[in-house]
Amino acid sequence: MPTVHAIAVLHARGMSIRKISKKLMCSRNTVRRYLRGAEPGVRAKRSYERPAREAIEARALELLETSRTTAKQRWTAPRLAEVLREEGLDASERTVQRILKEWRRQHAEVAIPLQYAPGDLAQVDFFQVEIIVAGERLRAFLFLMRLMHSGCDFAWLYRWQDTACFLDGHVRAFARFGGLPGRVLYDNLRPAVRKVLIGSERELATRFAKFATYYGLDPRFARPRRGSDKGGVEARGKGIRLQHLTPLPEGDTLDELNHALLRRLERGLERARVRGGPTCRSLWEVEAASLRPLPEWPGDASVLIDAVADRQAKVRVKSARYSVPCGWHRLPVQARLYADRVVLSRDGETVEHPRVAGNQSSIWYPHYLPELCRKPHAIEQVGTSLSQQLGSPFDTLWARLCAIHGRRAAARRFKSVLVAIRDDGVEVVAGRVRKAIEEGNDAVLSAPRDEESGENRVPARLATIDVEGPELSRFDNVLQVDEPPCSSSGERAGGGQ
Numbered sequence: 421m422p423t424v425h426a427i428a429v430l431h432a433r434g435m436s437i438r439k440i441s442k443k444l445m446c447s448r449n450t451v452r453r454y455l456r457g458a459e460p461g462v463r464a465k466r467s468y469e470r471p472a473r474e475a476i477e478a479r480a481l482e483l484l485e486t487s488r489t490t491a492k493q494r495w496t497a498p499r500l501a502e503v504l505r506e507e508g509l510d511a512s513e514r515t516v517q518r519i520l521k522e523w524r525r526q527h528a529e530v531a532i533p534l535q536y537a538p539g540d541l542a543q544v545d546f547f548q549v550e551i552i553v554a555g556e557r558l559r560a561f562l563f564l565m566r567l568m569h570s571g572c573d574f575a576w577l578y579r580w581q582d583t584a585c586f587l588d589g590h591v592r593a594f595a596r597f598g599g600l601p602g603r604v605l606y607d608n609l610r611p612a613v614r615k616v617l618i619g620s621e622r623e624l625a626t627r628f629a630k631f632a633t634y635y636g637l638d639p640r641f642a643r644p645r646r647g648s649d650k651g652g653v654e655a656r657g658k659g660i661r662l663q664h665l666t667p668l669p670e671g672d673t674l675d676e677l678n679h680a681l682l683r684r685l686e687r688g689l690e691r692a693r694v695r696g697g698p699t700c701r702s703l704w705e706v707e708a709a710s711l712r713p714l715p716e717w718p719g720d721a722s723v724l725i726d727a728v729a730d731r732q733a734k735v736r737v738k739s740a741r742y743s744v745p746c747g748w749h750r751l752p753v754q755a756r757l758y759a760d761r762v763v764l765s766r767d768g769e770t771v772e773h774p775r776v777a778g779n780q781s782s783i784w785y786p787h788y789l790p791e792l793c794r795k796p797h798a799i800e801q802v803g804t805s806l807s808q809q810l811g812s813p814f815d816t817l818w819a820r821l822c823a824i825h826g827r828r829a830a831a832r833r834f835k836s837v838l839v840a841i842r843d844d845g846v847e848v849v850a851g852r853v854r855k856a857i858e859e860g861n862d863a864v865l866s867a868p869r870d871e872e873s874g875e876n877r878v879p880a881r882l883a884t885i886d887v888e889g890p891e892l893s894r895f896d897n898v899l900q901v902d903e904p905p906c907s908s909s910g911e912r913a914g915g916g917q
Contacts, residue, residue, distance in 0.1 A: 424454050431455060476504060476511045480519045491645065495520065531648065536568040538703075539710030542601040543568060543653035544590075546581050546609065549661055551677060552670040560674075562660065563589035566653045567601060570703035571693050573685050575660055577678050578759060579777070582738070586611040587631055587721035588759035594635070595718065596682075599711025603638045605650050616644060627723055634719045636712070660685075722756040722763075729753050733787060737762055739778035743787045744771055785809055786846075793839050800831035807834075810846065813854045 423444060430440045437455075441448040454460070480500060489495060497517040504511040547562040561581040565574045574593040578585040586609070594600055606612050608622070615623040622641050624632070632639055642649035664684045671677040689701040727735045733749040734741040737757055744753060744764050756763040762773045762782075773782040785792070785806040792799055792806070799806070807818035817837065821830035840849045 424460050427451055427454050472510065473515065476509050476515060477519050479504060479507065479509060480511070480516060481523060484520070484523050529648075537710075538569045538707040539567075539599070539712070540602045541568045541605060542566060542603070543605045543650045545607055545650065545653045545657060546586075547657040547661065548581075549577070549665055550668055551577065551665075551674075552668050553674055553677070554672055557668070561585070562657065562665075563593075564653055564657050564660065565589065565593040565604075566656050567597070567704075567707055568652050570707040571656075571700045572597070572689065572704045572707070573656060573660070575681055575685060577674060577681065579674065579775075580759075582723075583611040583625070583627055584721060584723050584757045585759045587627070587719070587723075590631070590635075591718050591721045594714055597711060598708060599713060600635060600637070601711060603640050605640045605642060605653075607642055607647075607650065608644055612639065613641065631719055631721075635715065663688075722758050725755040725757055727753050727755050734781065734783075735764055740776050741781040742773045742776075743781075743783045743785075745769070745787045746789075746791050789838060789842050793835060793842055796831045796835050799834055799838070800827050803827065803831055803834060810841075811850075813850060813857055816857060817853055 423446065426444060427440055430443065431437075431451075435443075437448050437451050440451050444451075483500065483503065484495060487495065497513050497520050500520060501511050501513045501516040504516065542565055544563075544565050547564060549560050549562050551558055551560045558579070560577045560579060563576045563578060563585065566572070574589075574596045576589055576592055578589070608616055610625070612625055612628045613622045614625045617623060620641065620643075622639075624639070628639075631637075647654050660681075664681055669677050669680065671680065689704060690699055692698065693700050693703055725737055727737060729735050729744050729748045729751055731749055733744050733746045735744055735753050735755060737755045740762075742755075742762055742764060744766075748766055751766065754765050756765075758775070761775050764771050764773070771784070771787070773784070776782050783805075785802050786809060788798075792802075803818050803822075807815040814837070818830065818834060821833055824830075825833065837849065837853065840852075
């Protein structure tokens with residue numbers, strides 16, 4: 421700037437360009453440029469003819485615009501330079517990098533800063549995480565719902581990522597927030613979307629459509645493969661994994677980990693939503709008043725599945741198998757799948773199992789009590805699990821029987837206990853067995869088998885029937901002989917002759 425000012429002052433005094441250049445020790449072209457109004461520090465760009473560069477750029481842009489690519493199979497500078505050289509153009513990777521960088525800049529989407537009114541929008545997504553439950557490392561899925569005005573979050577860990585868990589996460593989140601947002605933004609995940617139509621239109625999954633109708637939700641959906649459309653929940657999901665799930669959380673049960681996570685998120689409301697701005701808790705107090713009221717009853721988060729019990733009285737639900745009463749074998753069964761349990765029903769009778777992973781089975785052996793009462797060899801195989809499921813004192817009784825008689829003989833003695841349970845009920849028989857154990861009465865432990873006692877026990881319905889003994893003389897008419905048969909083999913042979 422001092423040089424520019426000096427040039428202007430000297431030129432105003434009538435000094436020539438040559439003398440100004442000599443006096444200020446700068447080029448005469450520099451003096452002329454500043455006298456013409458050029459800005460200091462900005463050099464004038466010269467335009468040169470670059471026919472080779474222009475040919476390379478034109479062909480590179482043509483390839484970029486017309487070639488078929490995907491997000492993972494896209495042009496890179498080395499590959500594009502290789503193709504150009506194969507076509508006879510002497511293109512360096514550095515030149516192609518500049519062309520590709522400018523092309524990507526021009527085609528990049530410009531993000532618009534958005535504003536969210538209180539209670540207007542929530543964003544939902546699932547995230548895969550790793551956890552440790554009871555010492556075992558498991559893969560889990562984090563359901564996350566984020567209110568965009570206040571930044572208040574609800575997160576819950578599930579073992580599966582399916583419709584039942586998706587709906588259960590909504591029910592828990594709405595109950596936690598105490599109200600409903602005006603709109604909910606989703607990815608095009610399968611539990612919610614059956615088919616992606618033109619533009620923003622979607623064909624909703626049948627179960628989710630009923631759920632959204634019950635709560636009066638206004639579901640919105642992001643563009644396919646555009647995570648930036650719901651960048652709030654995407655960024656927050658990454659933050660929860662780094663801030664609250666690192667190192668891997670450990671606990672005895674999944675519920676323990678979930679409640680610990682909720683407590684950490686609750687403490688996180690004290691942070692500022694924007695640096696120097698109000699805290700998330702103060703914004704949440706405003707947003708809570710803007711949420712729509714909840715229905716009187718929570719929505720049903722189950723998925724109804726029609727199934728058939730197989731020959732082993734087991735029902736298959738999402739590749740897992742659950743036992744039912746043996747009288748249901750090969751009959752239709754209605755299954756309700758929840759996030760943590762499965763409820764099976766038929767003719768007004770229901771049984772419930774904890775949900776298990778795929779290709780595993782949940783067997784409740786008391787369902788097979790009528791069959792076990794007549795199959796002691798099966799009791800020998802499943803006696804330990806059966807007695808544990810029946811609970812005390814049957815597990816103690818089974819252990820003592822096995823210790824005294826061995827598993828095979830114990831199974832035959834335990835069969836009489838199962839028959840009593842079938843006839844009188846488990847509570848009544850449990851009281852009898854518990855009393856016998858407390859009094860030290862080991863009669864039930866040493867009772868012999870029926871065949872060992874030498875007694876033939878006849879069922880009550882057959883006890884009144886008299887059976888006459890056989891008389892050999894009645895078979896004479898059948899044999900049609902006049903004389904009694906001979907006593908020796910030789911006489912029989914002679915009589916025949």
